[in-house]
Amino acid sequence: MNADRADREARETLSSFPAFYRYWMPRITGYLRSQTSDGRWVEDIAQESMLAAQRRWDELVTYDKPGAWLFRVATTMLRRWQAKAREQCTSLDDMITRGDAGLPSAGERGTDGRLDLMDAVRSLPRRQREAVALHCLLEFPMPEVARILGMSEGSAKTHVYRARRRLEELLREPAVEMEGRR
Known part of the structure; x- marks a missing residue:
């Protein structure tokens, strides 16, 4: 992808929250899918990340790289969800059933x-x-x-x-x- 085109697209996403959502949602979802095979978390974390962006929209539009902020929030949320899931694995049988937290x-x-x-x-x-x-x-x-x-x-x-x-x-x-x- 051309760097100028990417910069232009990223700037255009700041015209409104719906435009930001349309541009970044497939990217954040794809990123999260690359991080975990447990699809239950992907959509929830992506939506929660977008809700956080919407709540801070007035501040977010002033950032140089709002997409980077979004990915940092999503990464943090994913880590928390994964830690919580590990805590919930109370027995070896449960870990085996889950496939070691979904990782091959x-x-x-x-x-x-x-x-x-x-x-x-x-x-x-x-x-x-x-x-x-x-x-x-x-x-x-x-x-x-x-x-x-x-x-x-x-x-x-x-x-x-x-x-x-x-x-x-x-x-x-x-x-x-x-x-x-x-």
Whole structure:
């Protein structure tokens, strides 16, 4: 996407809350889906994030990057919901039934022997998962990723680098792995 076009679209979203909602809702929902396989949370967190934006609309329109604010709110909400879900896992049986909070194991592969991209992203450690989704899937620049996640730009770069390296390992075709072992 052209940077000028993206800047123009982002500015236009501030013309009204409905325009902001139409532009950012599919992006925030997609981001949240990349973070958890438990779809029950995605729509609720996306809606709650948008409600928070609506409540602070007069202040939000003055921000340079209101989208970054929205993603930071959604990320914080998701972390809280995930922590709450972990607390509710009261037994090993419950954790097994839930599939370890909905995350696939790193070795789980489909019938064709490959991991689905979103499953692979979900299997990453939380910080790597968040950073790679924001930077690579949603195309946020690295300074924005750092700001959204509340870390230094160097840390954000490290998380994205490690995530990409791990995704490359996870998504490599089994035949390539077998050839590498010979």
